[in-house]
Amino acid sequence: MHTQKAALKDPAQQSTMFARIARHYDLINDLASLGRDRAWRRVVADELERGCHGLADRMILDVACGTGASSRALASRGALVTGCDISAGMLDIARRRESERGSGARPSIRYERCDAQRLPFPDHRFDAVTTSYGLRNMPDPIAVLAGMRRVCRPGGIIVVLDFDTPDNPAWRMLYERYRTIMLPMLGNLFGGNGDAYRYLDDSIDAWPGRAGVAAMLRKTGWHDVAYRTLSGAIASICRARA
Template identity: 40%
Template structure:
């Protein structure tokens, strides 16, 4: 059911560090276990709160209708799933998938506290080898999670595999800033302000340093579009938000 992992490179990046590929999952897991209880704060610090607007737009423009079944990978604390609730209605289903148990538990608890119980399922899973049959979902989403996946090509192939024909995969991710004048400002915030805020508010500068570095190591808009095409998606495109700070990538299974 999963993707063959025998061709995985021996090493990969963890932020700016080169690490054995087999260790990245554990290292990323430690980061998100550390920040799970402060995940919303983390996103507010990284984006100055604008991530909430990006997520609303991401979901509002998704091709999803009542009764659809949606897989939200790297579902985290349930932000995307909560927004999707009204789109799929009472007859729809949303599966939150996350490789990190602490994040998944935080998401489940927060969703329950909000009264979001019916129509939700929680699955701890690896995006590189999804435990779902082929053609299981009308829409697959992953928001701010793909850059933390060790084998992005395998994850994209799995996202396509579990999509129904006509279904869309949507990736919301930090990307490459386009305005040259803004790049120094963005870098200063990422590498000087963000770790200090992480230390001050979460007592964890290291995790925030990694997250800033992981953004710079993530493929550019055109590179990720090419990766989605290589994974078998059709009609691939992307839309920059906030000058390319983030981008929404889209691809269909036809």
């Protein structure tokens, strides 16, 4: 089991796995979050908007952007968003949805395929950086946060959204039971990818949560680190400044 989990942390393996589940990924996130995923993404946009004193014309890097849900939430507020992900399948969905929107008031989103551990952007390129549900799946999250620090301008901010573990024992037990049963079942129902969703469930269990992310942010040179829980601590956001 540990060997299998380690293999799924390999960038090539992850690219393949996420390509298989790309079509239904947003729906599964909605269900796994008990319908709160979209509200959480709005919280991320709110945090970035406050930290940047407005998002209009701000250059934002969305790391591990997946199908572009988080990128679209930021672009809808006028941000100039670059979304990057290692999965070509995920980016295909993101680009298709971007093309389907037609002409509109919001800026277009630029999508690039890359390994988040080796971001191909110049130093201090972005006004802010963010990642939603992505850091937990990285083989080396420290390298990712260090790279995000490098490409963020001095004084810019980072916001990290991910699943977490509730502090209340009864609520934690109920949520973990729901997640353990529902994620693989939904994965099998939508495309026969139960194994991929079992991996995602395991990755949430193994993740150190908000305290762990805060420690990693400090270790990689971010300061003014803070966090808050969401929906009874089944998720959290961490924020900091470069």
